Amino acid sequence: MQRTEIDLSDMEFWSRPLDERAAAFAALRAQPGLAFFAEFEPPPPLVQGPGYYCLTRHAEVVEASRHPELFCSGQGTNIGDMPAEFLEFFGSMINLDDPRHARFRRIVSRVFTPRFLESLKADVSQIAKEIVAGIAPRGQCDFVTEVAALLPLRVIVDLMGIPRSEEKFIFDRTNVILGFTDPEYVPAGEPEAVIGALLTAGAELAGVVREIGEDRVRNPQDDITTALVTAEVDGEKLTTAELASFFILLVVAGNETTRNAIAHGMHLLTEHPEQRALWQADFDTLAPTAVEEIVRTASPVIHFRRTVTTDGARIGDHTFSEGDKVVLWYWSANRDEAVFAAPKRFDIARKPNDHVGFGGPGPHFCLGAHLARREIAMAFQEVFRALPDIHTTGEPDRLLSAFINGIKHLPVEWTPAEVRP
DSSP, X not given: OOGGGOOTTOGGGGGSOHHHHHHHHHHHHHSSSOOEEOOOOOOTTSBOOSOEEEEOSHHHHHHHHHOTTTEESTTOSSSSBOOXXXXXXXXXXXXXXXXXXXXXXXXXXXXXXXHHHHHTHHHHHHHHXXXXXXXXXXXXXXXXXXXXXXXXXXXXXXXXTOXXXXXHHHHHHHHHHHOTTSTTTSOSOOHHXXXXXXXXXXXXXXXXHHHXXXXXXXXXXXXXXXXXXXXXXTTBOOOHHHHHHHHHHIIIIIHHHXXXXXXXXXXXXXXXXXXXXXXXXXXXXXXXXXXXXXHHHHOSBOEEEEEEOSTTOEETTEEOOTTOEEEEEHHHHTTOTTTSSSTTSOXXXXXXXXOOBTBOSSTTSOTTHHHHHHHHHHHHHHHHHHOTTOEEOSOOEEOOOSSBOOEEEOEEEOOOGGGOO
């Protein structure tokens, strides 16, 4: 495949089978230099810009990630630029540079400590048990909507002290925000209608947490919302708007990426029964490497954009100009033949596995990576325990998106315990 045959800015490309996408990115990695694409006319609210350079190789993604002073996030992390009115809801810490990013992360990190995240093990395990027990007698379900999406969403809702009765409301709004290019979630129509749907979804999510946050200031509880509104570093606290935008980041990024890793994992384990058998035979030993391999292969976040801050910044042999857009294609970097032996192979014991599925090294590495790993592991531990022969019965219904490698629906079946021999 030649570069001239590839157009990452054509939404038709993102409807192709995954093996065709993989072949296209392999061709981009193999050809010298950096590919440049004109920006597609994006669905609103994103604004069409001058085009972007593609970082498709693992080393390129790592290099840009390590140098936020040269490749910044503050001008947007979507390929298209985001209008100012969207920043209130969708401009959280992933779209900030230092010193604002460092301040935001310091405050949030005061709550999301490694000790705290480790203490959630029992909570995540219990939630996984509840979810699986709820579907176990039926023998079939949509694995995405009833397991993979529900687990991380329920963890976040419980942590924040939000009533579980709000789960469907939150789930539906996150689908709109990250699935606005897919007609199942936001029907194609006039640009104003799409903009309205996104703004409404963001405003409604923000409203949920603002109301709870204001209550926790007056009536502290044993939940993360209370910890966030009271956390203080050098005399600074999160503002109400920052709390709302961080909550949207949690429920959108934290829920969506983990749910897709779990869904892809189920599909991959069905497609590779020998890997599934290995993991089921020695779950605890293989869980750490299996989770990393699921994240590498799934690469739930396909890309993030950065903007060059100064003339003369370089990646490899390419010299950039200030204002150039560069796109870090994590999905491609995680298949780079220069880093991963047999990258097409799904190998739950793969070592080393220096994937960038949680972002590259640097200040924007995923704050919730530890929790996401825990949720993925607990999901499969409970599924294997209670539904040992669970398997997919059809192809994944994939999200139409250049940003999220999503699975909307995935049919699965198993033998209920009462009818097993």
